[in-house]
Amino acid sequence: SVGKSKNIDSRMELWAGEGGKYFIINEVGEIVGEKNGQLESPPLIDYKMLFRAREGGKSFIINEQGERVGEKYESVGDPQNIDGRIAFWAEEGGKYFIINEAGEKVGGEYDKVGDPQNIDGKIAFKARESGKSLIINEKGEIVGEEYNFIGEPQNIYGKIERKSVV
Numbered sequence: 438s439v440g441k442s443k444n445i446d447s448r449m450e451l452w453a454g455e456g457g458k459y460f461i462i463n464e465v466g467e468i469v470g471e472k473n474g475q476l477e478s479p480p481l482i483d484y485k486m487l488f489r490a491r492e493g494g495k496s497f498i499i500n501e502q503g504e505r506v507g508e509k510y511e512s513v514g515d516p517q518n519i520d521g522r523i524a525f526w527a528e529e530g531g532k533y534f535i536i537n538e539a540g541e542k543v544g545g546e547y548d549k550v551g552d553p554q555n556i557d558g559k560i561a562f563k564a565r566e567s568g569k570s571l572i573i574n575e576k577g578e579i580v581g582e583e584y585n586f587i588g589e590p591q592n593i594y595g596k597i598e599r600k601s602v603v
Contacts, residue, residue, distance in 0.1 A: 487516045487523060498525060498536075507540035520558035526550045535562050535573075544577035554590045561590040 486501040495509035498516055506516075510527040513536075517524050522538045532546035535553050543553075543560055551563035560575040570587035572580040580590075 489513060489515065496527075498523075505540075506538065507536040514552055517553045517555070519553060519555045519560050524553035524560050526552060526562075533564075535560065537575075543575060544573040551589050554592070556590055556592045563587055563589050 487506070488499040490497055490499050492509070495511065496513040497509045498506040498513055500506055506523065506525075507527065510529045512528045514526040519537075524535055524537050524543065526533055527536050528534075533548070533550040534546045535543040535550060537543050537560065543562075544564070547564040547566045549565040553560045553562045556574075561580070562573055564571050564573050568585075569583040570585065571583045572587060572590050574580050
């Protein structure tokens with residue numbers, strides 16, 4: 438089977454399937470990456486296509502060269518644009534964390550995390566651990582205090598701001 442082609446920044450991509458495996462075909466007819474059990478249409482971040490894939494019960498992100506970003510996880514979120522770089526949340530063993538473009542964890546593992554946010558070109562995200570909410574910056578540091586509730590981090594004049602309830 439073949440999916441509908443999609444124009445991504447003047448480049449074409451489409452997905453195709455064969456024998457229960459799915460793959461991406463680029464504008465010159467080349468298969469991008471490996472054949473996977475499931476693929477989702479790519480977002481475009483700074484002229485880079487990224488694909489969310491699933492194989493053998495594990496989810497992962499594939500870049501447009503067909504390379505996996507990070508490892509295979511129980512689940513992953515959609516890649517987010519952090520000033521031209523990507524970051525996404527992943528979950529393994531009931532713990533959530535953020536993965537950057539280099540495939541590395543940002544901060545620790547938490548009970549829950551929000552989508553990574555772009556704060557003046559840096560990653561920031563909301564996390565929940567042991568019943569408390571906190572904001573984590575790109576260095577993995579807690580920004581401010583722990584709260585009962587905290588909103589997603591916002592970029593206000595290049596600084597991390599948030600709505601919180603003590």
